[in-house]
Amino acid sequence: MRFFTSFFYGIHPSKCYGYIVNIDPLLPPGKCALNCPYCPLPIREVVGKGYGVRVNIDHFKSVLERHGDVLAEVKRIRIWGFGDPFLVENLGELLMVLREYMRSHGIDGSLILHSSGLALHRTVETNTAELIDEVGVAFPWCIGEYPLHGFGGLINLLQSFPEKDKLIIEVLAYRRNSEIYPDPLMLQELSSCIKKTGVNRIRVKTLSRPPFNEELKPVSRRVLNDIVRRLEEDGFDVSMCNMDLPPLRSIKISGLLEVIYNHILRLPLSTRDILQVYGENGLIAVKNIVDKQKAVTRVWENTLFYRGIL
Numbered sequence: 001m002r003f004f005t006s007f008f009y010g011i012h013p014s015k016c017y018g019y020i021v022n023i024d025p026l027l028p029p030g031k032c033a034l035n036c037p038y039c040p041l042p043i044r045e046v047v048g049k050g051y052g053v054r055v056n057i058d059h060f061k062s063v064l065e066r067h068g069d070v071l072a073e074v075k076r077i078r079i080w081g082f083g084d085p086f087l088v089e090n091l092g093e094l095l096m097v098l099r100e101y102m103r104s105h106g107i108d109g110s111l112i113l114h115s116s117g118l119a120l121h122r123t124v125e126t127n128t129a130e131l132i133d134e135v136g137v138a139f140p141w142c143i144g145e146y147p148l149h150g151f152g153g154l155i156n157l158l159q160s161f162p163e164k165d166k167l168i169i170e171v172l173a174y175r176r177n178s179e180i181y182p183d184p185l186m187l188q189e190l191s192s193c194i195k196k197t198g199v200n201r202i203r204v205k206t207l208s209r210p211p212f213n214e215e216l217k218p219v220s221r222r223v224l225n226d227i228v229r230r231l232e233e234d235g236f237d238v239s240m241c242n243m244d245l246p247p248l249r250s251i252k253i254s255g256l257l258e259v260i261y262n263h264i265l266r267l268p269l270s271t272r273d274i275l276q277v278y279g280e281n282g283l284i285a286v287k288n289i290v291d292k293q294k295a296v297t298r299v300w301e302n303t304l305f306y307r308g309i310l
């Protein structure tokens with residue numbers, strides 16, 4: 001059996017959003033203007049903000065039709081996957097197709113994009129801000145080990161985004177050995193950098209599955225609480241990603257094996273995640289994928305995870 005990569009990669013149990021449908025218009029290989037150490041994907045190609053890929057809209061429409069039942073049931077849709085979706089040249093057309101699909105099928109849901117922030121100018125050029133409900137921007141550290149090429153440009157892009165209340169800055173805290181990112185000094189710098197963007201909403205989270213660099217580990221709830229408190233003291237509207245979800249009631253998914261393969265290709269899933277979202281059949285499917293050598297198992301933070309391989 002051949003395993004194909006698809007735009008659709010299942011339903012994700014997100015600690016920030018709850019259950020969310022995943023759509024990746026970029027497909028492998030990973031392409032992003034950043035290469036965040038905590039990214040779940042191997043972003044081998046760090047691309048400039050002028051880079052672009054085109055999506056075949058007919059193919060995209062056929063994927064929506066195939067997985068329409070899932071979209072209608074879960075309603076919340078996240079556009080993310082192998083990199084920054086704002087690198088899609090015809091993103092405006094794609095979003096219009098998706099909105100029209102939702103409208104014509106009575107899906108009253110939300111459209112969320114994850115972005116590096118560095119290609120946000122495309123939204124202005126293509127007038128697509130009105131089609132999006134939220135853009136989560138992975139915010140780099142202002143000091144420390146993180147490369148900050150184009151950081152001034154990122155601040156300008158965030159400042160000039162036409163519908164600023166749709167932006168939310170994501171601060172991902174993690175631990176490497178005994179070092180915590182962000183430490184108090186970094187957090188202070190980070191806060192003043194975010195202030196310059198004019199964005200008021202911040203989401204604080206930590207790792208809940210292995211990033212590509214598996215040395216990185218989650219921070220404790222106490223550290224997250226401290227970060228939230230300090231950012232709130234600086235006047236931001238801060239939320240923490242800490243949702244604990246009940247098992248998803250059974251949703252019929254067409255091509256379960258392919259969907260789970262595509263899911264773990266982007267985001268590693270634990271046994272618990274798979275049971276929660278896809279049930280017992282999901283577990284049988286993922287073991288089958290491992291047997292076919294299209295996924296590997298990893299133990300991270302004392303938990304078994306499945307990660308897909310190309």
Ligand code: SF4
Pocket residue numbers: 032033034035036038039040041043082083084114115116138
């Ligand atoms: S911005 Fe997002 S997709 Fe890009 S490297 Fe960072 S986490 Fe990964």
